[in-house]
Amino acid sequence: MTRYIVRRLLSLPLLLLGIVSLAFLISHATQGDPLASIVSERQMDNPEVVAAAKARWGLDKSLPEQYFIYIRNLLSGDLGTSFRTKQPVAQDLLERLPATLELVIAAMLLGSTTGIVLGVLAARFRDRVIDHAARLWALIGSSTPVFWSGLIFLYIFSVVLGWLPGPGRLDARATPPEGLTGFLTIDALLIGDMGLFWDALHHLMLPALVLGWTVMGIVSRLVRASMLDVLSQDYITAARARGAGEVRVLLNHALRNALVPTLTIIGFTFAYLITGAVLTEAIFSWTGIGSYAVDAARSLDYPAIMGVTIVGGAAFLLTNLATDIAYAFADPRIRLS
Amino acid sequence: MTAPLLEVRDLGIAIGALDVVRGVDLSLGRGKTLGLVGESGCGKSITMLAIMGLLSEHVRVTGSIRLSGDELVGKPQSALAELRGKRMAMIFQDPMTSLNPVMTVGEQLGEAIAIHQPRMKRQARQARALDLLRLVAIPFPDRRLLQYPHELSGGMRQRVMIAIAMANDPELLIADEPTTALDVTVQAQIMELLQRLQAERHMGMLLISHDLGVVGDIADEVAIMYAGRICERGSVDAVFDSPHHPYTHGLLASLPQIDRTVGKLASIPGALPSLASRPQGCRFHPRCFHAQETCRREEPQLRPVASGAVAACHFAEIAVPSRKAEEVA
Numbered sequence: 090m091t092r093y094i095v096r097r098l099l100s101l102p103l104l105l106l107g108i109v110s111l112a113f114l115i116s117h118a119t120q121g122d123p124l125a126s127i128v129s130e131r132q133m134d135n136p137e138v139v140a141a142a143k144a145r146w147g148l149d150k151s152l153p154e155q156y157f158i159y160i161r162n163l164l165s166g167d168l169g170t171s172f173r174t175k176q177p178v179a180q181d182l183l184e185r186l187p188a189t190l191e192l193v194i195a196a197m198l199l200g201s202t203t204g205i206v207l208g209v210l211a212a213r214f215r216d217r218v219i220d221h222a223a224r225l226w227a228l229i230g231s232s233t234p235v236f237w238s239g240l241i242f243l244y245i246f247s248v249v250l251g252w253l254p255g256p257g258r259l260d261a262r263a264t265p266p267e268g269l270t271g272f273l274t275i276d277a278l279l280i281g282d283m284g285l286f287w288d289a290l291h292h293l294m295l296p297a298l299v300l301g302w303t304v305m306g307i308v309s310r311l312v313r314a315s316m317l318d319v320l321s322q323d324y325i326t327a328a329r330a331r332g333a334g335e336v337r338v339l340l341n342h343a344l345r346n347a348l349v350p351t352l353t354i355i356g357f358t359f360a361y362l363i364t365g366a367v368l369t370e371a372i373f374s375w376t377g378i379g380s381y382a383v384d385a386a387r388s389l390d391y392p393a394i395m396g397v398t399i400v401g402g403a404a405f406l407l408t409n410l411a412t413d414i415a416y417a418f419a420d421p422r423i424r425l426s
Numbered sequence: 427m428t429a430p431l432l433e434v435r436d437l438g439i440a441i442g443a444l445d446v447v448r449g450v451d452l453s454l455g456r457g458k459t460l461g462l463v464g465e466s467g468c469g470k471s472i473t474m475l476a477i478m479g480l481l482s483e484h485v486r487v488t489g490s491i492r493l494s495g496d497e498l499v500g501k502p503q504s505a506l507a508e509l510r511g512k513r514m515a516m517i518f519q520d521p522m523t524s525l526n527p528v529m530t531v532g533e534q535l536g537e538a539i540a541i542h543q544p545r546m547k548r549q550a551r552q553a554r555a556l557d558l559l560r561l562v563a564i565p566f567p568d569r570r571l572l573q574y575p576h577e578l579s580g581g582m583r584q585r586v587m588i589a590i591a592m593a594n595d596p597e598l599l600i601a602d603e604p605t606t607a608l609d610v611t612v613q614a615q616i617m618e619l620l621q622r623l624q625a626e627r628h629m630g631m632l633l634i635s636h637d638l639g640v641v642g643d644i645a646d647e648v649a650i651m652y653a654g655r656i657c658e659r660g661s662v663d664a665v666f667d668s669p670h671h672p673y674t675h676g677l678l679a680s681l682p683q684i685d686r687t688v689g690k691l692a693s694i695p696g697a698l699p700s701l702a703s704r705p706q707g708c709r710f711h712p713r714c715f716h717a718q719e720t721c722r723r724e725e726p727q728l729r730p731v732a733s734g735a736v737a738a739c740h741f742a743e744i745a746v747p748s749r750k751a752e753e754v755a
Contacts, residue, residue: 331515334507
């Protein structure tokens with residue numbers, strides 16, 4: 090098992106290199122001029138300024154040269170400087186990644202737990218009212234676009250009812266603590282500021298709810314399907330035959346088996362949301378990775394695009410590994426080797 | 427007179443409009459073995475599940491099932507769960523699929539004990555689980571407790587299933603083709619184990635099988651089932667020595683016998699009718715060599731025959747040549 094994990098971890102940089110190279114090729118192959126975001130429109134006619142900018146950002150060099158320079162810098166831990174923010178990309182990412190992670194983790198926790206509960210109930214009460222209601226709720230959740238449900242939720246809970254604050258991660262007057270984890274709820278607890286904690290938590294609720302609803306839809310449908318499959322197995326009848334009651338059959342016997350396939354989808358969704366939560370981030374003014382990625386792509390900010398790609402790729406590779414390890418723990422028949 | 431351990435009267439099982447089992451009567455005394463024999467799909471297994479109360483709510487069960495006089499039909503699930511694993515236990519056909527793959531042998535054994543003896547301490551439970559594995563003659567029992575089902579062979583898994591069934595000393599053990607999925611060499615060991623346990627614990631055993639040889643060896647009574655009905659029932663001696671139902675006769679004739687040379691094994695022509703297309707009259711008549719007009723119209727009822735058994739055939743007395751007579755000739 091340890092050997093397996095080490096081997097997988099060792100192969101990680103190679104895979105990332107492949108991802109980075111592909112991203113480099115694709116981003117540089119697009120029609121468009123990154124200079125448009127570096128040099129102001131009026132200066133574009135001035136060949137001296139343009140030439141200076143090209144030289145300053147290394148855009149005068151040939152594509153292979155640019156590539157090797159980028160890779161060399163990458164190996165020494167330098168992700169380059171963003172054309173747009175003029176900040177080191179690594180710094181940009183570190184500022185924004187915790188925000189996204191905080192949102193995505195909260196959404197995953199919310200969505201997975203409610204999804205599992207709903208899926209179990211739907212399978213147990215198959216074709217009854219609970220089942221139909223759960224399936225309808227899940228279908229709405231997984232098919233409603235976030236930009237729409239986000240606005241509706243904001244309108245209801247923030248504007249009409251006033252229960253929860255509007256967009257943003259904190260109240261405009263609050264100052265986030267610096268130099269800590271970047272997870273505002275955790276940082277607030279670390280410095281012991283309960284007021285700040287509640288503020289951060291309240292701001293987190295709506296976007297997590299919106300994003301979690303989508304997750305819930307995906308998870309509950311999968312849990313329902315695999316619960317139905319497991320409940321028809323012989324070992325379920327055998328468990329009942331030894332006198333196991335309904336709750337024990339559902340949770341100890343069926344759910345433990347049904348969760349195995351569910352792990353995959355939870356892992357995949359998590360990795361996907363790291364860069365895929367962009368709509369939620371946009372609606373809730375959440376300065377995360379997703380919105381950074383979109384801005385980078387729109388201005389052909391090569392270093393930023395590459396940086397986001399590395400984060401997204403690493404997120405996928407690491408969650409895949411974590412899923413495989415979790416699999417081995419959940420199902421003793423699976424041996425990692 | 428005390429009530430028999432298990433008494434089934436006029437059992438009917440229906441799924442929607444489909445009659446799966448009808449008019450089944452069975453009776454089993456303490457310490458006795460009743461063999462229930464029939465082809466796959468004849469309703470044996472569903473009858474067992476009905477006795478255990480394990481059928482889904484969509485299945486309609488009518489008639490009466492009494493365990494030591496205690497009526498089970500119509501009992502709420504929670505009350506049935508109290509009885510399952512405690513007074514009646516069941517082992518299944520396929521030991522490869524009847525153990526939970528993600529729970530260790532010890533967890534599943536411990537669970538079987540804990541469900542009915544919730545106050546037992548963890549350590550006592552462990553010790554009991556170990557005893558149970560020894561009881562079913564599993565080598566290295568302490569190591570097995572920590573193993574998962576996939577680490578055991580089929581025979582070992584069936585022993586574990588038997589150990590689980592024995593966890594609370596049941597009065598009734600239902601064995602649904604317990605050896606069908608196992609290797610021939612292992613089959614005999616498992617049957618021996620079951621026989622030994624039954625004798626030691628004075629347990630009633632309901633053995634479902636399509637293996638007449640096994641039933642003839644260990645059962646006291648036998649019931650032959652065809653298309654959801656009992657067609658012949660009686661002591662093993664009576665039924666095996668002089669079968670009165672043509673189906674029983676056909677089954678027995680299709681058994682290979684080591685002391686007789688036959689050119690070709692006899693078989694019963696045709697196949698078991700499907701649930702939806704069971705024939706009018708006697709359900710066996712399309713396959714019966716002796717079918718008459720009456721058989722197509724009227725369904726025969728079980729009635730006493732010369733051997734002391736009961737058979738459901740209009741021509742029970744004349745249709746079947748006695749096996750004894752055959753052998754003499």
